[in-house]
Structure formats: structure tokens, C-alpha cells
Amino acid sequence: xxxxxxxxxxxxxxxxxxxxxxxxxxxxxxxxxxxxxxxxxxxxxxxxxxxxxxxxxxxxxxxxxxxxxxxxxxxxxxxxxxxxxxxxxxxxxxxxxxxxxxxxxxxxxxxxxxxxxxxxxxxxxxxxxxxxxxxxxxxxxxxxxxxxxxxxxxxxxxxxxxxxxxxxxxxxxxxxxxxxxxxxxxxxxxxxxxxxxxxxxxxxxxxxxxxxxxxxxxxxxxxxxxxxxxxxxxxxxxxxxxxxxxxxxxxxxxxxxxxxxxxxxxxxxxxxxxxxxxxxxxxxxxxxxxxxxxxxxxxxxxxxxxxxxxxxxxxxxxxxxx
Numbered sequence: 001x002x003x004x005x006x007x008x009x010x011x012x013x014x015x016x017x018x019x020x021x022x023x024x025x026x027x028x029x030x031x032x033x034x035x036x037x038x039x040x041x042x043x044x045x046x047x048x049x050x051x052x053x054x055x056x057x058x059x060x061x062x063x064x065x066x067x068x069x070x071x072x073x074x075x076x077x078x079x080x081x082x083x084x085x086x087x088x089x090x091x092x093x094x095x096x097x098x099x100x101x102x103x104x105x106x107x108x109x110x111x112x113x114x115x116x117x118x119x120x121x122x123x124x125x126x127x128x129x130x131x132x133x134x135x136x137x138x139x140x141x142x143x144x145x146x147x148x149x150x151x152x153x154x155x156x157x158x159x160x161x162x163x164x165x166x167x168x169x170x171x172x173x174x175x176x177x178x179x180x181x182x183x184x185x186x187x188x189x190x191x192x193x194x195x196x197x198x199x200x201x202x203x204x205x206x207x208x209x210x211x212x213x214x215x216x217x218x219x220x221x222x223x224x225x226x227x228x229x230x231x232x233x234x235x236x237x238x239x240x241x242x243x244x245x246x247x248x249x250x251x252x253x254x255x256x257x258x259x260x261x262x263x264x265x266x267x268x269x270x271x272x273x274x275x276x277x278x279x280x281x282x283x284x285x286x287x288x289x290x291x292x293x294x295x296x297x298x299x300x301x302x303x304x305x306x307x308x309x310x311x312x313x314x315x316x317x318x319x320x321x322x
Contacts, residue, residue, distance in 0.1 A: 033058035041070035042157075045164040056269060059168070066161060073157025075140070076148035079114035082137050085145045087111055097142035118149060126163035127151060173268060175200065178282040184271075184291075185209045187216040190227070190263055192315035193304060195295050196220050200288060209233040213242060227251040270298065 033056045037044045040061035048057045061067070080090050090111045095102050122128065128149045129136040137146040151159035175182045185208055186198040197215035201208035226248045228234040243250050275294040281287040303309045 031058055032056075036060065039068070040066075040161075040165075041068040042160060042164065043070075045161070045168055048168055049164070056272075066158070066165075068161065070157050071161045074154040076138065076150040076156050077114070077118060077160075078140075078143065078147050079118045079149065080111065080147060081115055081118065081135060081149070082146055085147050089145060090114075090143075090147065093143050093145075121160060121163060124163050124167045126160055128156075128159075129153070175272075175276055175287065177284075177287060178280050182284060182287060183208070184268075185212050185233070186264065186267060187212050188264055188267060189220075189312075189316055192312045192319065193263060193267070193307065194312035194316035195267070195299055198291065198295060200284070200291065202284065206233045206236045206238050209239060210242060213239065217246060222246050222248060225249045225251050267298075270302075271295075 035048075035051050035055050035057045037048050037057060037059045040059055044059060044061075048059050051057050078090070080087055087108075091104075091108050094107045094111065095104060098107070118128075128151045135149050138148045138150065139146045140148045150156050173184045175184045180202075182200045182202055184198065184200050187196045188194065189196060197212045197219070199208040199212040199215075226243050228251075233239060240250060271291070271294060275290060276287075279286075279290050281290055298312070300311055300313045303311055307315050
């Protein structure tokens with residue numbers, strides 16, 4: 001626009017907004033979350049796991065979850081794990097190697113936390129290289145002691161990302177309680193959103209998932225395809241074997257995109273925000289009773305906009321009649 005004495009203002013009007021990438025916001029999926037984590041490397045995945053379980057978390061990543069620098073990291077993890085090693089030696093080695101670039105208080109904190117974090121990764125399923133029954137400790141760079149752990153040789157980053165990814169997807173089904181947590185598994189008909197069966201457990205074993213599967217098959221028959229993510233319970237031989245024995249084709253979300261298993265993720269959000277967070281269940285018995293009432297409400301009374309404001313049962317029963 002131009003202005004001034006005797007000059008006529010001139011305006012240039014754009015017909016439509018211009019973006020660096022050609023897209024229309026109204027034509028792409030929208031997701032709502034309490035916490036947004038950008039990046040699916042080690043920092044992003046660990047941050048997602050550290051969020052309060054009462055908050056929802058969305059991890060934004062590239063097209064494939066494993067496309068990160070962390071996944072390609074070949075170096076090992078340094079930690080005081082050997083009987084002949086100590087924190088003071090590890091701190092000294094790090095300060096010498098880092099010169100004036102290291103903050104001593106930060107180095108000391110990281111060194112003291114390292115053993116606990118390695119053990120945490122092992123508990124979460126990371127498989128580091130071993131010599132017999134012990135971790136294989138090697139020496140690298142400026143370290144005077146053998147204190148480096150590797151996974152599959154030079155694939156340490158990929159193995160840690162795999163373990164954290166599996167942990168993140170397991171955490172998506174955690175049910176927070178007044179004291180501790182329970183794990184929730186549900187079998188859903190994708191077309192109607194009807195919950196066919198569900199179970200809770202205080203462990204991450206496969207048994208409770210198998211119980212939910214058995215109930216769904218017994219009460220509702222055999223589907224042509226069964227879809228799931230790649231959590232350890234669903235990739236176990238017991239679970240996949242049960243599906244194969246029933247002649248059911250198995251479809252697994254292997255790329256870990258935002259739309260993978262989206263209907264079940266929406267169910268988790270609904271049950272948490274509409275029931276669990278409001279009730280703050282104190283015992284497993286209270287949780288089971290409360291979830292029983294909620295899933296009856298969800299299936300038979302709660303209407304869904306995506307279902308033209310019908311209930312899952314209405315849509316599911318129409319399919320049975322057809």
C-alpha cells in the first residue's frame with residue numbers, strides 16, 4: 001500500500017493464502033493433545049515416556065518412526081558397570097576428553113545417572129551385547145576403563161530406539177489409578193467402533209490380551225483380518241498363533257504413522273477423559289466394574305459424529321443383519 005499527499009492508496013489483494021507447502025488445513029487430519037513432542041529420536045521418545053500419565057501425548061515424526069539420527073547411531077553407551085570402575089574415574093576421563101567444553105556439575109550428574117538408565121533400558125527390553133551372562137563392556141575414545149555397552153555390534157542406536165518405541169506404544173494403554181497403573185487391552189470392530197471385548201491386567205504379559213481375543217472370537221465370530229500395532233503382546237507366538245489357527249489374516253501397523261491404529265487410540269482418549277480421569281479408581285475391582293459400565297455406555301448409548309450420530313451397536317448390528 002502506498003499513501004501520502006495527493007497519492008491514491010493502492011492495495012494488492014491475494015485470492016488465497018500462500019504456503020511453503022501446498023495444502024489446505026481443512027483437508028488434513030486434526031489431532032488434539034495435552035503434550036506435543038516433535039521428533040522420535042531418543043530424546044523425543046524418552047520425553048514422551050516421562051510425561052504424567054494423566055496427560056495425552058502426541059509424538060510427531062517423519063513418515064517412518066525409525067527415520068532419526070538416533071536410529072543410525074553406532075557408538076555405545078558409557079556407564080560405570082564394571083567392578084573395577086568408579087564414578088570419579090569416569091568423570092575425570094570425560095573432563096580430560098572434553099577440555100574446557102564440559103561443565104563439571106553436568107558431567108557428574110550424567111555419569112551418576114548412566115548406570116540406572118542402562119538398567120532401565122534393559123528392563124524396557126533393550127538387548128545389549130553380552131559375554132556369557134554379563135554385559136560385554138568395551139573401551140572407546142578417552143576412557144581408561146571398559147565401560148561402553150553396545151547392542152548388535154554397531155547398531156546400538158537402532159536397538160535403543162526399538163525398545164523405547166515398544167515402550168511408548170505399550171504406555172498408550174496404561175490406565176492410571178489412585179495408586180499405580182493397570183494395562184488395558186480392547187478388541188474393536190473398526191467399521192462400527194463397537195468394542196467386542198476388553199481386559200485389564202497389572203502386568204504386561206500376553207495372557208490378558210489372549211483372554212480378550214478368545215472372548216471376542218467366541219461371542220462375535222471370526223473376522224477375515226485382525227489389525228494391531230507391534231506391541232510385544234500382539235507379536236508373541238501365542239497371540240499370532242491363535243489368530244493363524246482360526247484362519248484369520250494378520251495385519252500389523254509396521255510403519256508407526258500417526259494414522260496407524262487411530263480408532264483404538266481415539267477409544268483410549270475417550271475412556272480416559274470420560275471415565276478414568278474423572279473416577280480416579282482406587283482398586284482393580286473398582287476399575288473393572290467402572291469400565292464395564294463405561295463400555296456398555298460407549299457401545300450402546302454414546303453417539304459418534306463419524307457414525308452419523310449413531311451408536312457403535314446400531315452400526316454393528318446393521319452389519320450383522322446384512
